[in-house]
Amino acid sequence: MQNASFKVTGMKCGGCEKTVQSAADAVPGVMSSKASSQDGSVQVEFDETQTNLDAIKQAVQAKGYPLA
Numbered sequence: 001m002q003n004a005s006f007k008v009t010g011m012k013c014g015g016c017e018k019t020v021q022s023a024a025d026a027v028p029g030v031m032s033s034k035a036s037s038q039d040g041s042v043q044v045e046f047d048e049t050q051t052n053l054d055a056i057k058q059a060v061q062a063k064g065y066p067l068a
């Protein structure tokens with residue numbers, strides 16, 4: 001299991017946090033995620049044998065939150 005965080009832009013409220021978290025959680029291998037609109041950061045816990053940070057970043061970006 002691996003724990004990592006990355007920065008995104010454009011999150012403004014709790015709804016954005018939920019959208020980002022569900023995008024991250026939908027990636028196979030992601031165990032949990034926590035997004036903070038205040039920090040513009042996303043923390044993810046994932047199984048590194050199933051996915052990688054780049055794939056998770058791309059899934060979030062695809063929902064309209066550009067990487068910072």
Ligand SMILES: [Cu+2]
Pocket residue numbers: 011012013014015016017
């Ligand atoms: Cu929002």
